[in-house]
Amino acid sequence: MRYLSNTGPEQRAMLDVIGAASIExxxxxxxxxxxxxxxxxxxxxxxxxxxxxxxxxxxxxNADAESYTCFLGGGAYDHFSPTVIDxxxxxxxxxTAYTPYQPEASQGTLRTIYEYQTMIAELTGxxxxxxxxxxxxxxxxxxxxxxxxxxxxxEIVLAAGVNPLYRHVTATYCQGPGVKLRTVPAPGGAVDxxxxxxxxxxxxxxxxxxxxxxxxxxxxxxxxxxxxxxxxGALLIVAADPVNLGVLEAPGRLGADIVVGExxxxxxxxxxxxxxxxxxxxxxxxxxxxxxxxxGATVDLDGDRGFVLTLQTxxxxxxxxxxxxxxxxNVALCALMATIYVATLGKQGLVDVGELSAAxxxxxxxxxxxxxxxxxxxxxxxxxxxxxxxxxxxxxxxxKLLKQKILAGVPLKRFDKALGDCLLVAVxxxxxxxxIDQLADALGTAVA
Amino acid sequence: xxxxxxxxxxxxxxxxxxxxxxxxSLPARDVPATADVVxxxxxxxxxAALPEVSEFDVVRHYSRLSxxxxxxxxxxxxxxxxxxxxxxxxxxxxxxxxxxLRLHPLAPEAASQGALRLMHELGVMLAEVAGMDAVSLxxxxxxQGELAGVLMIRAYHASxxxxxxxxxxxxxxxxxxxxxTALAGYDVIEVKSNADGEVEIDxxxxxxDTDVAALMITVPNTLGNFEPRIxxxxxxxxxxxxxxxxxxxxxxxxxxxxxxxxxxxDVCHFNLHKTFTTPHGGGGPGxxxxxxxxxxxxxxxxxxxxxxxxxxxxxxxxxxSIGKLQAFWGNFGMLVRAxxxxxxxxxxxxxxxxxxxxxxxxxxxxRLSKDYDVAAPGPCMHECVLSARRQKKxxxxxxxIAKRLLDLGFYAPSTYFPxxxxxxxxxxxxxxxxxxxxxxxxxxxxxxxxxxxxxxxxVHEAPVTTPVRRLDQTKAAREPDLKWMGGSGRPPSPPTxxxxxxMGGSGRPPSPPTxxxxx
Numbered sequence: 001m002r003y004l005s006n007t008g009p010e011q012r013a014m015l016d017v018i019g020a021a022s023i024e025x026x027x028x029x030x031x032x033x034x035x036x037x038x039x040x041x042x043x044x045x046x047x048x049x050x051x052x053x054x055x056x057x058x059x060x061x062n063a064d065a066e067s068y069t070c071f072l073g074g075g076a077y078d079h080f081s082p083t084v085i086d087x088x089x090x091x092x093x094x095x096t097a098y099t100p101y102q103p104e105a106s107q108g109t110l111r112t113i114y115e116y117q118t119m120i121a122e123l124t125g126x127x128x129x130x131x132x133x134x135x136x137x138x139x140x141x142x143x144x145x146x147x148x149x150x151x152x153x154x155e156i157v158l159a160a161g162v163n164p165l166y167r168h169v170t171a172t173y174c175q176g177p178g179v180k181l182r183t184v185p186a187p188g189g190a191v192d193x194x195x196x197x198x199x200x201x202x203x204x205x206x207x208x209x210x211x212x213x214x215x216x217x218x219x220x221x222x223x224x225x226x227x228x229x230x231x232x233g234a235l236l237i238v239a240a241d242p243v244n245l246g247v248l249e250a251p252g253r254l255g256a257d258i259v260v261g262e263x264x265x266x267x268x269x270x271x272x273x274x275x276x277x278x279x280x281x282x283x284x285x286x287x288x289x290x291x292x293x294x295x296g297a298t299v300d301l302d303g304d305r306g307f308v309l310t311l312q313t314x315x316x317x318x319x320x321x322x323x324x325x326x327x328x329x330n331v332a333l334c335a336l337m338a339t340i341y342v343a344t345l346g347k348q349g350l351v352d353v354g355e356l357s358a359a360x361x362x363x364x365x366x367x368x369x370x371x372x373x374x375x376x377x378x379x380x381x382x383x384x385x386x387x388x389x390x391x392x393x394x395x396x397x398x399x400k401l402l403k404q405k406i407l408a409g410v411p412l413k414r415f416d417k418a419l420g421d422c423l424l425v426a427v428x429x430x431x432x433x434x435x436i437d438q439l440a441d442a443l444g445t446a447v448a
Numbered sequence: 449x450x451x452x453x454x455x456x457x458x459x460x461x462x463x464x465x466x467x468x469x470x471x472x473s474l475p476a477r478d479v480p481a482t483a484d485v486v487x488x489x490x491x492x493x494x495x496a497a498l499p500e501v502s503e504f505d506v507v508r509h510y511s512r513l514s515x516x517x518x519x520x521x522x523x524x525x526x527x528x529x530x531x532x533x534x535x536x537x538x539x540x541x542x543x544x545x546x547x548x549l550r551l552h553p554l555a556p557e558a559a560s561q562g563a564l565r566l567m568h569e570l571g572v573m574l575a576e577v578a579g580m581d582a583v584s585l586x587x588x589x590x591x592q593g594e595l596a597g598v599l600m601i602r603a604y605h606a607s608x609x610x611x612x613x614x615x616x617x618x619x620x621x622x623x624x625x626x627x628x629t630a631l632a633g634y635d636v637i638e639v640k641s642n643a644d645g646e647v648e649i650d651x652x653x654x655x656x657d658t659d660v661a662a663l664m665i666t667v668p669n670t671l672g673n674f675e676p677r678i679x680x681x682x683x684x685x686x687x688x689x690x691x692x693x694x695x696x697x698x699x700x701x702x703x704x705x706x707x708x709x710x711x712x713x714d715v716c717h718f719n720l721h722k723t724f725t726t727p728h729g730g731g732g733p734g735x736x737x738x739x740x741x742x743x744x745x746x747x748x749x750x751x752x753x754x755x756x757x758x759x760x761x762x763x764x765x766x767x768x769s770i771g772k773l774q775a776f777w778g779n780f781g782m783l784v785r786a787x788x789x790x791x792x793x794x795x796x797x798x799x800x801x802x803x804x805x806x807x808x809x810x811x812x813x814x815r816l817s818k819d820y821d822v823a824a825p826g827p828c829m830h831e832c833v834l835s836a837r838r839q840k841k842x843x844x845x846x847x848x849i850a851k852r853l854l855d856l857g858f859y860a861p862s863t864y865f866p867x868x869x870x871x872x873x874x875x876x877x878x879x880x881x882x883x884x885x886x887x888x889x890x891x892x893x894x895x896x897x898x899x900x901x902x903x904x905x906x907v908h909e910a911p912v913t914t915p916v917r918r919l920d921q922t923k924a925a926r927e928p929d930l931k932w933m934g935g936s937g938r939p940p941s942p943p944t945x946x947x948x949x950x951m952g953g954s955g956r957p958p959s960p961p962t963x964x965x966x967x
Contacts, residue, residue, distance in 0.1 A: 001797050003534055003725075005882035006804050014811040014883060018827075023803045026810050026827040027705060029674040034706045041576050045794030048538060055788065058566055059547025063559030066546040074554050075775055082472055084506055086544075089729075092521025093514040096535050098859075099731035104914035105854050108517035109730035112510070115461050118931035122496050128930045131731070134588035137775035145631075165775040172749075172771030176599065176633030219490050249492045262775070271543070272563045273553025273776025274588065275733030287928065293731065298924035305458055306916035310924040316591070316627035317865075321636040326627035329589035329721065329736075333729030343461045343506050344471040347498040352474050358486050363479035381487055402559055410554045414764070433478040 001045075063407060065270060069435045071364075073385045073426025074215065074410045075136060075163050076276070079243060079353065080430050081267045082344045085337050095333055099293075103308045104300075109332065110307035113295040116339040123242045123342075123350075124259040125250025126281035130292035132335040133278030133327060136262030137166040140209065140239055141173035142280065142291045142325055143258045147207035147235045148179045149324070150289050155180045155204040159191035159225075161214025162239060164415045179206070189218035189378025189387070193228065200232040207258075208232075211239035212251070215415070216424065217385035218378055219248075226255025241265055242279055242338075244383060246350025247358065258282045267341030268334045277334040288314060291325030356429035357384040360436065364427045367440040373447055377422050385426040387412065387419070392447050394423040400446040406439055456915050457512045461499045462932050464509060471503040497934075516915040517730070518859045524885050526812075528831045528862035528874025529622065529670060531700045531722035538792065539725060539785035548784050553776040557761050563780065564760035567753045570787045571737070577790075577798070578696070578716055579709025580739030584748045585778040590697060592773050593717030593736030594628035594664075599770040600715065600740060600747040601662045601691045602632055607747075607768065610689070612661035616652065620645050620670045620866040625695060634661060641868055644824040645671030645833075647681060656688045666695040667711065668702070668829040670866040670874075672809060682712025691715065691744075699723045700878070701806060701830035704799030714741050720779075724786035735782035749773050804879035805830040808886060812875055815890040819897035823869045831876035834861075835869055844900035844907050846871040851918065852899070852910040856892040 006014070011023070020026055046054070070078040089095055093108060100106030100113075113131045120129035133139045144156045156174070158167055160183050171181055184196045191210055200208055208229035212220035222238055229236040237258045238251035243265030251259045263277030264270070282290055288311060296310035316323040345353060361384040369376050373391030390397060394411035401408040409426070412419035427436065501509075518525070525532035543549065551563055571583040587593035598615065605612050615634040617625050618641050626636040637660075640651040646669065656663075663685050668674045675681065682692045694708045694716035700723045708716040720726045721734035728734075740748065750769040751762035762777065793801065806829050813822060813832035823833035836846040850860035850873070862874040877886055899907050911917065 001793070001800055003536060003793070003880055004797075004800055004804055005880060005885075006807065010883045011804075011807060014807055018807075018810050018814045020810070020827065023807050026806050027674075028827070029676045029829075030702070030706050031676065031679050034679060034710050036579075036704060036706055036710065040704045040795040040798060042573055042795045042798070043791060045797050046791045048792070051538070051788065051791050052542070054791075055542045055784075056545060058562040059542075059545035061562040062547040062551045063555050064547050064550035065552055066550045068559075070552055072552040072554050076553050078550075078552065080474070082503070084471075084503055088507065088510040088514070090540065091511065091514040093517040093519040094510075095727045095729050096519035096521045096532075097517045097730045098525065098527055098530055098532060098728045102518075102850065102854065102860050103919050104851065104911045104916055105518040105523075105859060106516075106730075107915045108513040108515065111460065111513050111516070112730075114930075114932070118460075118462065119498060121931045122498060128928075134592065134733075135774045135776070138588065138592070138773065163775065165772065168750075168772040169774060172599070172773060173595075173631070175771070176602070176631050178633065219486075221489075245492070246496060247486060247492060248490055250496070253493070269549045269781070270552050271549055272551040272560070272780035274774065274779040275735075275781055276775070287930070294928075294930055296924040297929040298920045300916040300919050302917055304916060306919045308919050308921055308924045310921070310930075311928060313925075316623040318623065319627075320623045321626035321630040323623070323627040323630075326591045326595060326624050326631050327589070328591045328624050329719075329728075329732040329734035331588075331729075331733040332731030333727070334733060336730065339461075340506060340510060343499050343501060343509075344503060345498075346465075346469075346471060346500045347495055348470065348500070349472045349474070350496065350498065356474060356477060359477055359482060360479050362482050362485040366482075381490065383486060383490075398556060399558075402556060407552065407555060407559075429474060432475075436479070 063402065068405045068407050070407045071409050071425050071427060071439060072407050074424055075165060075262055076270055076273060077265045077426055077428055078270065078430055079265045079428045084344060085267045085340045088340050089333055089336055094336060100309060103306065107307060110295050112336050112339050114297065114307050116335045117295060119339060119342045120242065120279055120281055123245040123250065124281040125252025126259050127284035128287050129281035130290055130294055132330045132332060133280050133292050134331060135276035135278045136239065136260065137169035139260035139278035139280045140166045141170040143237045143260045144170050144179060144207060145173060145177060146289055146291065147237060148177065150286060151206040151235065153204055153206035155182060155201060156207050156209060157182050157184060157199050157205050158209040159184050160186040161191055161216055161218060162209055162211045163215045166239065189216050189380035190220050193224050197228050200228055200234060202232050205232055205234040207235040207237045209237040213383045213385060216378060216387045217382040218380035219383060222251050222254035222256065244354055247354030263338050266338035268337050275331050275334050277331055277338055289324055290314065292327055292330060353429050357427060360431055361386065361427035364425065364436045367436060368443060371444045371447060384428060385424065388423045388425055389421055390423055390447055397443060397446045401442050404442050406442055408439060408443060457516065459509065460932055461501065461509055464501050464505050465499045467500055469500045469502050471501050471506050523857065523859045524881060524889055525859040526861045526875045526877055526889060527859060528876040529697055531876060531878055533725060533878035534880040535725055535727040536789060539788045542788045543781045543784040561760055564753055566787055567783060568755055568760050570783055571753060573790050574718055574737055575739055577703060578739045579707030581742040582745040582748060583737050583739045585737045585783055586749045586773050587736035587738055588774050588779050589732060589734035590717055590719045590736040591624040591628055593738040594624055595631055596738045596749055596770065596773055597693050597715040597717055598629050598632040600744050603747040603768065603770050604744055605661055612659055614660045616655050616660055616663045618647055618665055620868050621666060622695060622697060625664050629664065645669045645673055645866065646675055649677060652681065653684065656684060656690060658688060660688065660690045662691040662693050664693040664695065666698055668698045671824045671833045672828040672831040673824055674829055678711050697722060698830060701802055703802040704795060705802055709741065714744060720782050720786040725789045726782040726785040733779050733782060735779040801879045808877040808879060808881060812877055812886055812890060816893055819894050823872065831874060833869055834873045836871035836873055839897060839900040840871050842900045842904050844904050846873050848907045849873060849896050852896050852907045853892060854911040855913045858889055858892060
């Protein structure tokens with residue numbers, strides 16, 4: 001019990017002050033009938049060295065991206081993360097602090113959030129970004145609900161290329177408020193804009209949602225989608241991966257009203273899918289309808305610059321049932337990782353990461369699609385991820401390559417039955433030419 | 449006026465930027481240059497205006513910013529309802545094992561068995577702690593656990609073809625309770641609490657009918673007291689077909705002592721970032737697993753981690769499931785930390801956690817009961833609520849006391865929460881603090897009570913030792929400045945003549961809770 005401080009004599013001294021005979025005497029309000037009469041049925045306490053040994057064994061059976069070559073994407077990416085990030089976030093003043101509700105004792109956190117908001121607004125081309133939501137999926141769900149509230153409309157039209165996991169989350173969030181979801185097909189990989197135009201309703205559609213690059217890796221025409229949404233009086237919500245936005249145009253410059261996305265690529269570890277970083281940014285006229293915390297600059301009694309949580313009347317602890325969202329705890333420490341990531345990589349680094357990823361992905365696509373029977377499934381341009389059509393079961397290929405310590409890609413069967421013969425392959429700046437060649441050779445053998 | 453002292457620093461990373469400076473290195477491109485792999489149409493026209501700094505700039509800047517924070521590591525954090533206990537370093541190391549930290553969520557299940565096994569075992573352990581039949585680890589935080597729980601209740605009633613439209617919530621509840629419930633599509637009906645923060649049984653009885661889907665309450669309640677008639681309350685609800693949800697924010701009080709399931713609850717959530725020591729991180733990430741009784745199990749979020757023979761898998765075939773809350777399987781990094789903690793403590797250790805948490809809270813309550821009004825008579829559980837109404841007669845508010853504590857080397861209690869207590873100061877010491885620390889804190893609180901009588905100006909002025917003094921909240925809200933605009937319009941405008949917004953002084957409506965408990 002090395003985490004507890006009170007010794008027996010100290011407990012006794014405290015009980016004497018309280019005037020209680022025992023700790024048990026402090027628990028009299030708990031109904032005797034509901035008292036647990038036995039110890040919890042849990043494993044006995046483990047000594048530190050024993051537990052470490054066991055945890056190492058448990059971790060070792062996983063095929064992680066350090067001991068395997070990772071070509072997995074689908075919403076989480078094996079991007080490079082500078083070592084300074086972990087050193088900085090492990091400073092106890094950051095990672096053991098609470099939400100900065102006492103601003104005078106939280107200026108460190110508040111400043112980093114203000115920096116984060118600035119960086120995300122700049123990358124997405126939006127006026128304001130919040131302090132983070134949970135992940136890309138819940139950010140999209142919150143954006144859909146916000147669009148419905150802002151427009152007073154009840155339908156959201158989503159492109160088929162929006163990550164199916166995000167669509168699933170959005171559907172879950174929309175069931176309470178009764179917001180309906182409709183899907184626009186994307187037969188060529190990118191969304192069918194004519195179909196979108198037909199599906200977007202002048203009265204009912206609150207927002208059109210696209211993701212770029214989309215789940216299949218294809219780039220979408222954001223400006224054309226914005227035109228369709230706005231012509232119907234609807235908002236355009238764009239899901240984008242901010243780590244790509246050093247190279248790809250900021251969705252805000254192309255007409256997006258709300259930009260959401262998964263920020264994991266900005267220095268947040270894969271960690272089996274969480275915690276992640278829900279990015280959320282919007283135009284300034286929407287700021288009072290936004291979910292989540294916002295940090296603003298102000299002055300103190302001496303006129304010196306300081307930072308506070310602001311526009312809190314949107315939030316649950318004040319507005320309760322009428323809050324713009326129920327979110328309280330967010331992912332502040334992941335936002336801090338992203339802040340330090342963007343600071344370290346900076347203006348040129350994000351360009352380099354994007355260019356390297358794109359160049360390597362295109363090299364990989366060229367090598368892989370040269371294998372007999374293997375082809376790119378969609379003609380649309382892509383960025384760092386693409387969909388391959390295989391002549392044999394993708395699950396089998398993945399299983400075979402796993403034995404060679406290659407995580408070859410994500411079979412798409414579970415996400416879309418029509419793509420049962422497809423494998424989604426992602427290539428980041430971390431993959432070397434040798435690793436890509438290895439993948440191509442191994443995949444060539446596996447499908448032969 | 450420039451502040452003195454080591455913690456004083458007034459730079460943003462952007463203000464350190466120097467064109468051409470770099471803080472990173474990436475390998476040279478080793479694949480052939482393929483021009484226009486990304487067509488111009490999709491490319492950024494203007495480079496993003498991001499900082500250009502060296503790696504050392506980054507390290508010094510964020511090191512200096514960190515020193516402008518109070519954390520549990522550096523300061524006692526008696527923040528009620530937030531359970532600011534020690535965050536064990538072993539948990540951090542375990543979460544950083546490559547097999548966990550670098551595992552991709554879409555790696556084949558056969559290659560993720562260690563992670564899935566950890567999740568399965570953690571689910572079983574949490575179910576045992578709460579007396580529940582099944583647990584989903586997917587919710588990202590308490591509020592998302594609440595949403596999941598209420599959606600499951602909704603799906604349960606729908607499966608029985610019952611149309612119920614209301615959820616009852618006591619007026620002492622955390623703000624996330626009504627917010628999550630409204631998000632799940634229910635009308636929120638407030639139930640009165642009595643002076644001790646206990647549910648008024650008569651008021652509850654008046655509201656209970658077949659239109660009520662659920663009652664959502666916090667045990668122990670937000671005044672830190674155990675609801676003595678809880679079995680009666682859950683029984684009354686069940687008699688009307690009403691489901692009962694327990695907000696698990698205060699679970700740290702009852703580990704191994706009693707269990708939500710044994711108290712009659714159908715659903716409860718856990719805050720792994722409170723009870724189970726995962727760090728608060730300046731506001732998150734958290735993790736909010738939700739536990740249910742067997743009748744709600746079919747409605748759990750997908751996928752569910754299952755064990756078949758000796759293998760673990762993600763089960764997606766859940767036709768009655770409410771759906772998905774986040775893209776992947778849960779905040780796995782937090783799950784590793786919580787698992788490590790439970791394995792470190794064991795059953796006796798967890799019970800000792802709650803016993804010492806209760807002891808520490810009662811000790812503080814007793815030591816401060818002469819100088820402050822106690823909101824509800826003890827014994828309390830893991831936290832106690834004081835009222836500064838006596839100090840307010842001298843013009844010193846709960847807010848002033850909170851700010852003065854910052855000067856004396858302590859973080860502040862939660863203030864103005866629960867809302868049913870005037871000038872509330874909600875104090876939760878947790879079990880990891882020693883008697884010496886509690887004594888120092890009590891001495892400081894008693895000193896402030898004296899100061900309120902003799903030198904109230906000192907308390908109004910506080911804090912004076914922090915990197916900034918009290919901040920102009922009104923200006924922040926009226927003229928939102930939410931991102932750095934390149935230094936134009938700076939330095940900031942002169943201070944307003946009277947401090948407003950953050951003073952909570954008499955004659956104004958009570959300020960919002962400044963340390964609202966998180967979910």
